[in-house]
Amino acid sequence: MSVDGLDVMDGKSASTKKRGYMIEPGKTLSVKGFRTSDAAVAAFKFSSVDTSYSNLRHGTTxxxxxxxxxxxxxxGIDPWRWNGGELDARNAAQAFAEAPMLKAQ
Structure with missing residues (x-):
């Protein structure tokens, strides 16, 4: 993941060659800022281009x-190889379906 072209894991230039977060199916992840250590992050804040973290820290906008x-x-998993049932389900899916109501457990 990157914000302003910077990797959220280290706040340096983003690249697909870097390691990132692994998220299990059905789980969510909140990223609150650029990681500066194992315990600290530099929080994301809206600012002008000139005062952006990317410009102040790395001189690039x-x-x-x-x-x-x-x-x-x-x-080893080919995401483009689906069985007929999977293709039918994808073709019948609504692009903007409502989120399902979760039952309390």
Whole structure:
């Protein structure tokens, strides 16, 4: 994941070659800032381009305002190879379906 072209894991230039967060299926992740250590983050804050973290820390404004995310499949899994039932379900899916109501457990 990147914000303003900077990797949220270390606050340096983003790259798909860097390690990132691994998220289990059905789970969520909140990223509150650029990680500066195992215990601390530099919080995300809206600012002018000139006062952006990217400009102040690295002297670049090229990707200010850009939020990026690279998603990879599990090694050996072909995400484009689905069975007929999966294709039917995807073709029938509504693009903006309502979120399901979660039952209290």
């Amino acid at each position: 090229r990707n200010v305002g850009v939020i990026g995310m690279a998603v990879f499949t599990e090694k």
